[in-house]
Amino acid sequence: MSAEYHEPRAWDEAVATLQEHGDDALVLAGGTAYTLLLRQGLIRPGHVIGLRRLPGAARIDADAHGGVSIGAMATHTQALRSEAVREHWPELGAALAKVATIRIRNQATVGGSVAHADPASDAPVMLCALGAQAVVVSGSERRRAPVDELFVDTFTTSLAPHELIHSVEIPGRTPWTRAAYLKYTLRSVDDYATVSVAVRAEITDGVVEQLRVFLGGVGATPMRATSTERALRGRRVEPRALGDAAALARNDVDPADDVRGSAAYKREMTRVFTERALRSVLA
Amino acid sequence: MKLSHTATLATPIDRVWALVTDIPAAAKCVPGVTSVTANGTNAYKGTLHVQIGPVRLALDGDITMTSRDDARHTAALRADAKDTRLGGTVRATVDLALREIAGGCELAITSDVQIGGRIGEFGQPVIQRKSDQLLGQFAQCLARSAS
Amino acid sequence: MTLHVRVNGTARDINAGPEVRLIDVLRDQLGLTGTKEGCSVGVCGACSVLVDGEVMSACLLPAVLVDGMDVTTIEGVAAERLEEAFITEGGFQCGICTPGQIVSAVALLMAHPRPSDAEISDWMTGNLCRCTGYRGIERAIKKAVGE
Secondary structure (H helix, E strand, O other): OEEEEEOOOOHHHHHHHHHHHHEEEEOOOOHHHHHHHHOOOOOOOOOOOOOOOOOOOOOOOOOOOEEEEEOOEEEHHHHOOOOHHHHHOOHHHHOEEEEEEOOHHHHHHHHHHHOOOOOOOHHHHHHHHHHHHHHHHHOOOEEEEEHHHHHEEEEEEOOOOEEEEEEEEOOOOOOOEEEEEEEEEOOOOOOOOOOOEEEEEEEOOOEEEEEEEEEEEEOOOOOOOOOHHHHHHOEEOOHHHHHHHHHHHHHHOOOOEEEEEEEEHHHHHHHHHHHHHHHHHHH | OOOEEEEEEOHHHHHHHHHHHHHHHHOOOOEEEEEEEOOOOEEEEEEEEEEEEEEEEEEEEEEEEEEEEOOOOEEEEEEEEEOOOOOOEEEEEEEEEEEEOOOOOEEEEEEEEEEEEEHHHOOOHHHHHHHHHHHHHHHHHHHHHHH | EEEEEEEOOOEEEEOOOOEEEEEEEEEEEHOOOOOOOOOHHHHOOOOEEOOOOOOEOOOOOOOOHHHOOEEEEEOOOOOOHHHHHHHOOOOOOOOOOOHHHHHHHHHHHHHHHOOHHHHHHHHHHOOOOOOOOOHHHHHHHHHHHOO
């Protein structure tokens, strides 16, 4: 294989190159998933489009409301070390810090993690719970899409073939916002999650105003624990009710048997870790 | 890898049976099939395109009807395909059974799929999920086409 | 395409397409065989190198991504104290993981000159060793800090 390598200097140039080569082109962000797929012989692109020279692609900014924008080409390490994330969304930083090892975090990008849509990965699950939006570039157009609507299947997003993720935007927070990411690994600490749980809650006067609960590793995409959310949203926080609410999450997941656990085990761990996650933000 | 799917059709059993045993017509119901041509008696050649994320497969293969019982409404098929892009193989045996129920009929499909070579790198869970999807879509499409 | 990379302080012109990994360039093109290929999937850490001071897996890094950057391998790290400590504290036996361990430890001490036990543990996670049981490696790092 001897593919042609492109390093566009502008976003619309990147999109145009993608469009020109269609099926024969693949995008290269950090390169971790790309290298693995290449070595496995599962991809054989004729054209590789590297995004590292795109202006502002790794930029990380915060606004006055604690909203943070993370450029698609920012690595996990750049994101978690950034002042914006440390100050406004340390829980996201903590979630990113749980990814694999320092070497992977130094290389893999946040945008790449979203675009690759590996259901066992960490960033997508946490970004879904936080209510993040992806800024998507298609030509000279930009549109925003809720991250939780991007994931349609294993390794599959709803992005059109020529579209690129420009950045992810995490909304602002209030003094009564709580968030957490729990990752359960079975074999070694740097593994993918057997089950992971991401929670974002807004609690005022002891009442759960908003609640988002997403799970990783237990379906083809990050799975939303809508049953759990419904049981708790709008109600006073009752420590005794959290166990039952967590148990409902078992109905919202679709785990598969694999080396990280049987489907039945993952379903049970969904209950266990959803309860722990709920207790960490609500109790 | 064993797969199974059932679909309920509000259509007379004979009409569904006619469609199901007409391989080129039934093949149109498999998402990603781009061509099916006759290649002898009860034998066909076809191409199936499957995509999982950035990975694209082009499965070129032979499909043979290995048995058929019009009275019992059962049939068996065998498919042997090679992926022309990455070099893996797929072999499948498919058992079809139709039975009459109130208001129509029920189609039961069971399949035994063997994946060889590169495609196996995906791992069982992803392949199983994709195969289940294809089978489910096939069954639903048959139900729509037969009515 | 031609890449311009500074390897261990020396400017190099490297010929590599997007399918070539940094480890291939280091070992095959530049003869820098100190960087070892252990697992080929970025898990074991034997291929750890520094890119602009950040530790990465050379087996996972497309060479095209280090165009214009500084790459430091085991042959080029300034780590005399660390290497001495590895010898005195039993930080290696067969030596296959050692280049990766040293490069990772160098990066750790650049980022955290006085690392806590937790920081050492977290940073060095993923530099696997089949021989020492890790305690010798930890002792070596602490000894290098202590002096």
